[in-house]
Amino acid sequence: MSAHPALPVPAAGGYGSSWRSSPWIRCWSPRPAARFRLVCLPHAGGGASAYRPWLALLPPEVELLAVQYPGREDRFQDPLVDDMEELVTQIADALVSALDRPYAMFGHSMGSAVAWELAHELRRRGAPGPRRLFVSGREAPGTVTAGEVHRRTDAVLCRELERLGGTSLEVLADDGLRPVVLGYIRNDYRLIETYRPAPRAPLSCPVAVFTGESDPELTPGSAARGAGGWADLTTARAEVRTFPGGHFYLNGRRREVVAALLRRLDPSLAENGQRWPSTP
Structure with a gap:
């Protein structure tokens, strides 16, 4: 596949570089000459650092941008947001200036719904859409049974976290850390469990659905039925890719996940996978 040329950067007031100083976006390894940007959205209770290990697996042609939700990690003192519309609006405000070249979005669990909403918000603003949407570990918005x-x-919240995995049991057992961590995790659960997507016209980008073979949130059986509902949300192709593991399969299968993502973004990125160093 031929290289996709970078889009021209409009004058001030259009797509600039303000995202680099935004508290919402983390870019640990700037790659100004990258052909693509990969925007990653964390799961409920997760932070941008969940995607930092991906840096060593991405070629120089791909610049990683990870969204940092407030109230955790280096944004610990920032007010939490428990409303999807408000969250997406603020992410879009920060991200729109980064859309001066082709990009894809990857969201895991709650991040899948955030990514989908974000794609619609960017389209509403007349911004370029993603080349591809990668959604992981969650059925499509509107098909998920609301929880409490x-x-x-x-x-009960701790038992839910233990069921899904991905949260350190040592943290949950620490009397000092547990209330702090459960505070922003509960906030995220409130956000996603009270979220009710509005009817919208389908997106036009392909959707790749990633899931673990033993993921209780998106089983291979439910994923096989219309790509977990995602096929109805795009006019392009929707496909399912299953990996060994549970809800947080992507932690143990990081190399496979990134390789599968690169093949779908641009096959040449995966074909040349041995040409870049193992550290960013």
């Missing part, structure tokens, strides 16, 4: 975990006790 955010209303339950800390003990």
Whole structure:
């Protein structure tokens, strides 16, 4: 596949470089000459650092941007956001200036719904759409049964986190850290469990659905039925890729996940996978 030329950068007031100083975006390894940008959205309770290990697996042609939700990691003192519309609006405000070249979005679990909403918000603003949308570990918006975990006790919330994996049991057992961590996790559960997507016209980009073979949130069986509902949300192709593992399969299968993503973004990126160093 031939290289996709970078889009021209409009004058001030259009797509500039303000995203580089935004508290919402992390870019640990700037790659000004990159042909593509990969925008990653974390899961409920997750932070941008979940995607930092991907840097060593991405070629120089791809610049990684990870969204940092408030209230955690280096944004610990920033007010939490528990409303999807408000969250997406603020992410879009920060991200729109980064859309001066082709990009894709990857969201895991709650991040899948955030990515989908973000694609619609960017389209509403007349911004370029993603070349491809990667959604992981979650059925399509509008098909997921609403939950009430955010209303339950800390003990119930901890059991839910243990069921899904991905959260350190040592952290949950620490009397000092547990209330802090459960505070922003509960906030994220409130956001995603009270989220009700509005009807919209389908997107026009291909959608790749990634899931773990034993993921209780998006089983291979449900994924096989219309790509977990995602096929109805795009006029382009929707496909399913299953990996060994559970809900957080992407932690243990990081190299395979990134390779599968690169093949779908541009086959030449994966074909030349041995040409770049193992560290960013």
